[in-house]
Amino acid sequence: SACLVGSEMCIRDRNIFYVSTILSWAQTDIGQVASKGAVLGITAKWDCDLDRDINNCLPTWTSERLDDTQSSVSTGFNYRKTDYYYVNGTRVRDITKLWGIWMIFSISGVGRKFNIVALTMTVGSGLAFMGIAALITDIVLLKISRPRKRFKEAKYTPVNPDDEMSALLPKDINGVMTVSYTHLR
Numbered sequence: 001s002a003c004l005v006g007s008e009m010c011i012r013d014r015n016i017f018y019v020s021t022i023l024s025w026a027q028t029d030i031g032q033v034a035s036k037g038a039v040l041g042i043t044a045k046w047d048c049d050l051d052r053d054i055n056n057c058l059p060t061w062t063s064e065r066l067d068d069t070q071s072s073v074s075t076g077f078n079y080r081k082t083d084y085y086y087v088n089g090t091r092v093r094d095i096t097k098l099w100g101i102w103m104i105f106s107i108s109g110v111g112r113k114f115n116i117v118a119l120t121m122t123v124g125s126g127l128a129f130m131g132i133a134a135l136i137t138d139i140v141l142l143k144i145s146r147p148r149k150r151f152k153e154a155k156y157t158p159v160n161p162d163d164e165m166s167a168l169l170p171k172d173i174n175g176v177m178t179v180s181y182t183h184l185r
Contacts, residue, residue, distance in 0.1 A: 017061075019101065025063035032069075036076030037099035039067040046109025059109070066104065077102040 023029055026040055041064050048057035069075055078099035085092055141151045 022063050022103070023101075025061070026065045028065055033076060033101060035099070037067075037078050037101060038065055039077045039102045039104070040064070041066045041104050041106065043106045043108070046107075046111070048109065048111045050111050050113035057111075059107075 020030060022040065022042060023033065023038075025042075026038075028038065032038075043062045044059040045062075046057065046059045048054075050057070067076055076099060078097060081096045081098055083094045083096070085094075138155075142148055142155065145151065
């Protein structure tokens with residue numbers, strides 16, 4: 001299960017939790033980990049829309065047990081510590097087995113905010129790329145490709161100068177009117 005900060009199980013603006021609460025998120029209790037220890041993975045995930053009130057930007061906390069509870073060798077979290085000392089000139093060794101709860105924290109998150117400048121730059125760049133794509137396509141088809149004569153004929157079609165609509169069309173340097181098509185017939 002999870003804890004949303006601000007609920008009765010969690011304290012807002014603080015990373016203060018009872019160990020029993022963290023263990024309950026991992027579906028275990030203090031009785032199960034008291035004698036052998038445990039390794040817990042605790043995760044805080046932030047998902048924030050910064051266009052809204054910052055007080056609504058709250059993490060979701062989860063916990064899970066990472067150690068193998070079914071293992072017969074060594075469950076939980078434990079280690080042995082050796083202390084050497086001398087008693088009446090004789091070297092003595094004490095081995096102490098220690099156990100506890102090892103907590104591994106992982107914090108991740110996403111923050112989003114709308115920005116009109118970024119939007120206009122992205123749209124402008126997209127439009128510019130479309131213009132460049134048309135230019136590059138024309139260069140490849142009209143100058144480099146093998147059937148370039150066929151493409152030129154399809155792109156530039158002569159217009160009848162006696163037509164009444166032809167007065168509206170632009171003329172080239174020699175006074176010849178042409179219409180540009182961007183597709184093949």
